[in-house]
Amino acid sequence: MILTNKHEPTILIEELHWQSCRLQDELVKIYEFIDLPEKIKAIEQQNSTILRAYYANALTHNIVDIKTVKYIVSGNIKPKGINERTVEHYLKAEQYLGSVVSEPLSIQMLYQLQKILILDLYNNREDINLFSANATRLPEKLSPTAEMELESLFEFMNHDDEFHPIIQSWILHFRLLNIRLFSECTIKIASLLQHFWLKKKGMDVFGLLSIEHELYANKNEYQNFWDDQHPDFIADQQQQFDFGMELYGMQLDRLKNLLRSYFRKQVDFEKLNARQKNIMNYVFERGYKLKEIDDSVLNKRQKLIMYIIQNRGFISTKELVSEFDCNRKTIQRDFTELTEQNLVKVIGKGAGLRYAVNLTERKHESLAKYQSSWVEDEIAIEQI
Known part of the structure; x- marks a missing residue:
């Protein structure tokens, strides 16, 4: 069917999909918080x-x-043979798109990708001759139907302000698969x-995403949603989208584990006792929510004390003395x-004296911004 109007995807966005979008935002904050x-x-x-280039080629x-x-990515070897050169040209295509990331999607981009991925790969070779196993390629022109569908899709992508960019990216991915x-x-x-698209919208998690990894790991199911041998094949759009968002969640979980491993190295996690490990797990998950306080206001130990109190609700001086391995007067100060x-x-007195997060008394309003978001929510609830 030829689309003459702007492409309007008919998909249902569920809470599970929004959770992936929120996790992406959370990962960005964690990445900035651990400061690698x-x-x-x-x-x-x-x-x-490397992973994007490897798995994108493995899929084909x-x-x-x-x-x-x-070695190809790092420039340590010169690609030889058609397989290695295919990887090289995939990297060139990614570099080209990176150079035009500020531009809107256009059909011209597709023709440039055809040139890099196909024409330059097969035609610009030293071993080319009449008897070459891999014949040369002639430029292909998109059919009028394909051009109309692409114009409709790109108009939607370039002007839509309703869908989250991550959701848009999967609409783009699967729609391209189903256009000849x-x-x-x-x-x-x-x-x-x-x-x-994800890079253009600032949603590539600082260049760490490699969705192709998940596509390859689930390639059998992935291939159920498109068929390059039968151009008239029509897949269920909602199922495509649900599958894509599921893979995206897997990729984010993989990245979160990567960041967690680096954070644990930073804090010598394996050398900590069980209680300290619990605290560090909390700091990784929620630490970014305590907005950074200038060192002239609180020192690093005092910031960590705030993390601990927000995690546990309350704590005593004695407990922190053992946690920080310092004297009681330092913690008391x-x-x-x-x-x-x-x-x-x-709260409490004598041996039962504890310190807790202060939710209500706010003599210094200038310090209010230093409380974490959930503490601010608690204050709002009490005021209601």
Whole structure:
């Protein structure tokens, strides 16, 4: 069916889908909170590039050893043979899209991807001759029907302000699979443009996403949603979208585990006792919610005390002495400052004295912004 109007996807957005969108936002905040060294950030971004190139090619049965892909990405070897050069041209296509990330989606991008992924790959070779096993390729032109459908899709993508960018990216991915594009590279084009869209919208988690990994791990189910051998094949749009968002959630879980492993190295997690491990698990999950306080207001130990109190609800001086391995006067001095600033309050007396988060007394309004979001919510509830 030719689409003459703007593409309007008929999909139902469920709470599970929104949870993935929220998890993406949470991962960005955790990433910023744990503050990885620039060298580590660069390594992980390159690792994600390697994974995208490796799995995108594996999906089209172009199997190249992942170490070889790593060497191609890092520039340590010159690609030889059609399989290795296919990986190289996939990387060139990703670089091209990165250079035009500020531009809207257009049909011209598809023709440029055809040139990089197909024409340059097969035609610009030293071994090309009449008897070559891999024949040269001629430029293909999209059919009028395909162009109309693409124009409709791109108009929707470039102007829609209703759907979340992550949701838009899966609409784009599967719609491209179901439009007859060129004779090959449809999957690669769909993956490349999805990554382009997420990067354009700032949703690629600082370049760490490699959705192709999940597509390959679930390739049998993935192939049920499109059929390049039968152009008239029509898949259920809702099922496609649900499947895509499920894969996206898997990818985010994988990234969260990666960030958790780095955070645990930062805090020497394995050397901590059980209670300290619980505290550090909380700091990783919720630490970013306590907005960063200037060091001139609270020192690092006092910030960590606030994390602990917000996790447990209340705590005693004695318990913190053992946690921080310092003397009682040091912790008592910290609590005196926190109490004066109305960030904590005293509950109980004598041996039962504890310190808790101060929800109501706010003598210094300038410090209100330093409370975590859930504490602010509690205050709002009490005021009602």
